[in-house]
Amino acid sequence: MIDALIVAALLAMMAAIAVAIVRQRNLFGVIVLFGAYSFLMATTLAALDAPDVAMTEAAVGAGISTVLMLGALHLVKTMEAKPVEGAIGPLVVVILVGVLVVYGTLGLPSFSDPQSPIHRHVAPRYLEEGLKETGVPNIVTAVLASYRGYDTLGETTVVFTAGIGVIALLRRRRRQEPER
Amino acid sequence: MNVAGHFAYWGAIFLMMAGLYIVIARNNLVKKLVGLAMFQTSVYILYVAPGKLSGGTSPIIAEGVTVYSNPLPHVLILTAIVVGVATLALGLALVVRIREAYDTIEEDEILQADAEVERKQAE
Amino acid sequence: MNDIVLRVVGKLLIPFAILFALYVQFHGDFGPGGGFQAGVIVAAAVVFYALIYGLPEARRVVPDRVVEAMVALGVLLYAGVGVAGIVLGGNYLDYFVLHANPVEGQHRGIFWVEAGVAITVSGVMLKIFYLFAGRGHDEPRAP
Numbered sequence: 347m348i349d350a351l352i353v354a355a356l357l358a359m360m361a362a363i364a365v366a367i368v369r370q371r372n373l374f375g376v377i378v379l380f381g382a383y384s385f386l387m388a389t390t391l392a393a394l395d396a397p398d399v400a401m402t403e404a405a406v407g408a409g410i411s412t413v414l415m416l417g418a419l420h421l422v423k424t425m426e427a428k429p430v431e432g433a434i435g436p437l438v439v440v441i442l443v444g445v446l447v448v449y450g451t452l453g454l455p456s457f458s459d460p461q462s463p464i465h466r467h468v469a470p471r472y473l474e475e476g477l478k479e480t481g482v483p484n485i486v487t488a489v490l491a492s493y494r495g496y497d498t499l500g501e502t503t504v505v506f507t508a509g510i511g512v513i514a515l516l517r518r519r520r521r522q523e524p525e526r
Numbered sequence: 527m528n529v530a531g532h533f534a535y536w537g538a539i540f541l542m543m544a545g546l547y548i549v550i551a552r553n554n555l556v557k558k559l560v561g562l563a564m565f566q567t568s569v570y571i572l573y574v575a576p577g578k579l580s581g582g583t584s585p586i587i588a589e590g591v592t593v594y595s596n597p598l599p600h601v602l603i604l605t606a607i608v609v610g611v612a613t614l615a616l617g618l619a620l621v622v623r624i625r626e627a628y629d630t631i632e633e634d635e636i637l638q639a640d641a642e643v644e645r646k647q648a649e
Numbered sequence: 650m651n652d653i654v655l656r657v658v659g660k661l662l663i664p665f666a667i668l669f670a671l672y673v674q675f676h677g678d679f680g681p682g683g684g685f686q687a688g689v690i691v692a693a694a695v696v697f698y699a700l701i702y703g704l705p706e707a708r709r710v711v712p713d714r715v716v717e718a719m720v721a722l723g724v725l726l727y728a729g730v731g732v733a734g735i736v737l738g739g740n741y742l743d744y745f746v747l748h749a750n751p752v753e754g755q756h757r758g759i760f761w762v763e764a765g766v767a768i769t770v771s772g773v774m775l776k777i778f779y780l781f782a783g784r785g786h787d788e789p790r791a792p
Contacts, residue, residue, distance in 0.1 A: 349580060350530070357537030357571070364544035364564060373556055380560050387567050394578045395585075395595040397681035399570070399603050401673075405689040406611045407567065410774050413696055414611075417781035418618040419556060422625040427554035428632050436551035444543040448536060456531025458580035465579070469596045477587045481752040482678045482759060485585040485597040486604070490683065491759040494601060495742045498762070499727055501605045502769050506724045508612030509773035513717075515619040516780040586680065608685055608770065615777045622784065 356390040384408040534575035541568035553633040573599045659701040666694035684763040688770030723769025
């Protein structure tokens with residue numbers, strides 16, 4: 347009960363920050379608000395019993411993401427977004443899509459329901475056999491590195507590809523060649 | 527309409543829709559990227575919330591604990607977070623190059639400049 | 650930067666940050682943690698150093714060549730563990746063949762795999778920061 351209240355309070359704070367990001371025009375303010383949003387997201391994930399994920403979100407979202415966005419903001423030398431004339435079309439589309447997705451989630455299991463299907467098939471097996479088969483008490487690490495090792499190989503390759511993509515986009519030649 | 531059971535999903539959907547609104551309704555490219563990042567991060571709650579069990583604890587095997595929260599969504603979301611920052615970095619690199627080429631990062635001005643170039647080429 | 654407070658606090662905090670990153674990496678088996686978190690914390694520590702002492706100073710401490718090598722080395726290490734599985738008789742990325750005792754083989758496989766992930770993630774985050782921070786300074790084109 348108290349878990350649900352904590353998560354609900356954190357979600358309400360994140361919703362407030364989301365509305366502030368939508369309305370804020372100063373780009374520096376937008377980035378700082380996004381850093382605060384990431385911290386709240388990390389806290390919510392910790393409240394949902396996911397310390398690995400919370401640590402990663404705090405380090406990546408509130409640390410590296412904010413630094414990269416501030417660096418990019420310095421390079422584009424723009425401080426304010428232009429004011430937008432209020433068009434009603436996007437708002438209608440977004441509300442429509444939101445209603446449809448909410449209708450879609452009505453069939454999902456309730457919060458903290460032990461009978462829901464995701465607790466039935468593979469997860470109990472990982473929780474019971476994980477320590478015996480891999481010798482690693484942290485089941486998330488065991489699943490990530492051993493049971494689902496291929497996925498982690500793919501993810502490392504995605505990070506590598508992003509790295510060389512940014513190198514290809516932003517590398518400077520040493521000579522005075524004109525930039526294409 | 528089980529509010530007490532579904533509030534986590536609805537909160538995540540509200541954040542998702544806020545991010546989607548920023549992406550489709552705002553012209554500034556950096557703000558669009560922030561909206562996209564908000565869209566991506568809201569999905570994490572949508573995935574991790576069903577895995578939580580009341581009275582449970584994090585899925586690290588320890589003495590005297592009987593109920594563990596589900597570890598599978600955590601694995602998926604760990605991958606999703608890192609992939610999200612990778613795409614954000616690529617998007618920001620593209621915005622930097624666009625700024626150097628067009629001298630603006632507002633989408634309508636960029637589209638106008640492209641239309642002008644096409645018109646001149648058609649003549 | 651010439652601010653004395655920042656320099657002293659940086660000198661105190663950065664070694665502990667790197668130590669904590671190593672702790673998170675190697676104790677990822679017994680507590681929350683693992684390769685991704687450790688890689689990002691190491692990158693954040695070096696970014697902190699670059700923010701306080703300047704980018705050329707950070708480039709002197711962690712050169713570009715080393716960072717670019719790290720980007721590729723991690724993926725190579727991960728794939729290499731898979732190939733070692735094939736060479737020792739099992740399928741790709743089988744850990745139980747890496748040692749006579751299969752559980753010990755799992756330990757070894759997970760150790761090297763997480764090391765590869767940490768190396769790549771820290772290399773990529775640091776390289777992207779170097780590229781973003783270094784682009785504003787040496788501008789050869791006229792606006």
